[in-house]
Amino acid sequence: ETGVTQSPTHLIKTRGQQVTLRCSSQSGHNTVSWYQQALGQGPQFIFQYYREEENGRGNFPPRFSGLQFPNYSSELNVNALELDDSALYLCASSIQRTSGRYEQFFGPGTRLTVL
Amino acid sequence: AQSVTQLDSQVPVFEEAPVELRCNYSSSVSVYLFWYVQYPNQGLQLLLKYLSGSTLVKGINGFEAEFNKSQTSFHLRKPSVHISDTAEYFCAVSEGRGSTLGRLYFGRGTQLTVWP
Numbered sequence: 001e002t003g004v005t006q007s008p009t010h011l012i013k014t015r016g017q018q019v020t021l022r023c024s025s026q027s028g029h030n031t032v033s034w035y036q037q038a039l040g041q042g043p044q045f046i047f048q049y050y051r052e053e054e055n056g057r058g059n060f061p062p063r064f065s066g067l068q069f070p071n072y073s074s075e076l077n078v079n080a081l082e083l084d085d086s087a088l089y090l091c092a093s094s095i096q097r098t099s100g101r102y103e104q105f106f107g108p109g110t111r112l113t114v115l
Numbered sequence: 116a117q118s119v120t121q122l123d124s125q126v127p128v129f130e131e132a133p134v135e136l137r138c139n140y141s142s143s144v145s146v147y148l149f150w151y152v153q154y155p156n157q158g159l160q161l162l163l164k165y166l167s168g169s170t171l172v173k174g175i176n177g178f179e180a181e182f183n184k185s186q187t188s189f190h191l192r193k194p195s196v197h198i199s200d201t202a203e204y205f206c207a208v209s210e211g212r213g214s215t216l217g218r219l220y221f222g223r224g225t226q227l228t229v230w231p
Contacts, residue, residue: 006158033218042119042205042221043159056218090158092219101166102147104219108158 002105004093012113018079021110023091025072029105031055032074034066035090037109043090049074078112086114117142117208121222129230130198136191136225138206148189149207149219150180159205165189176200201229 003026013019025032031050035043045058049068063079072093078085088111094104122137140146147166151159163174170182180191189206203224210217 035219035221040224042207042223043219045218045220048218058218088158104161106151106159106161111156 002107004091004105004107006089006091006107006110008110009108010111010113012115013081014115015081015083017081018077019081019112021076021078021089021091021112023074023076023093023107025074025091025093026095026105027072029072029093029095031094032068032072033092033094034074034076035092036060036085037088037090038084039087046076081114083114086112088112117146117210117220119206119208119220119222121204121206121225123225124223125226125228127228127230128196131195133194134192134196134200134227136204136206136227138189138191138222140187140189140206140208140220142187142208142210144210147209148180148182149209150174150178150189150191151205151207152176153203153205153224155202162191162204196227196229198229198231200227202227 005024007022033048034046037043046060047057048055052068065077068074088109090109091107118141120139128134149164150162163172165172165182173179178193205224206222207219209219
């Protein structure tokens with residue numbers, strides 16, 4: 001149990017639609033990252049939010065956007081869905097302890113299918 | 116940019132045999148290294164991580180990995196595997212960025228299949 005939850009677990013959409021995926025992190029985890037894992041591939045970094053501001057972005061188009069909220073929850077929004085957006089979307093939250101060490105935890109993911 | 120190479124896409128092995136899953140990375144700066152396991156239709160579970168200190172890292176389920184800076188490698192080992200170890204394994208690298216952990220760069224994964 002990582003303390004990171006994602007909803008929904010599965011989702012089916014059609015091309016052109018919009019989707020919002022949600023992630024709830026542990027209290028105090030001020031950094032959240034989103035990853036896309038296509039079938040048979042390793043996860044690819046979409047973007048990261050730190051204290052509610054975007055803190056880095058991978059090679060994804062602007063139709064992928066996100067938000068981070070003060071209650072340690074976050075959203076991934078994808079507009080104009082394409083077939084290639086079908087993937088497992090993973091949320092990861094992290095925190096730096098007073099020792100200086102980082103801890104990061106992944107959620108179970110949301111499986112998005114675009115038809 | 117960093118990159119991670121997992122040299123074997125599939126590793127079949129018999130139960131109770133030893134196994135090594137290989138991982139090499141490219142980076143010009145100090146990095147943090149991770150191994151994750153993913154069971155079918157599930158998310159990622161952290162097996163172990165190297166942040167600093169001893170280069171031999173012990174993780175869960177009897178796995179260990181050794182950080183070799185000169186060879187830029189972080190190979191995962193287990194002396195005796197079980198059928199329940201059958202899963203996809205991902206090596207990942209990251210840089211610390213001050214108060215945040217930077218993005219993770221993942222390899223393509225190694226499917227470990229343990230046969231009875």
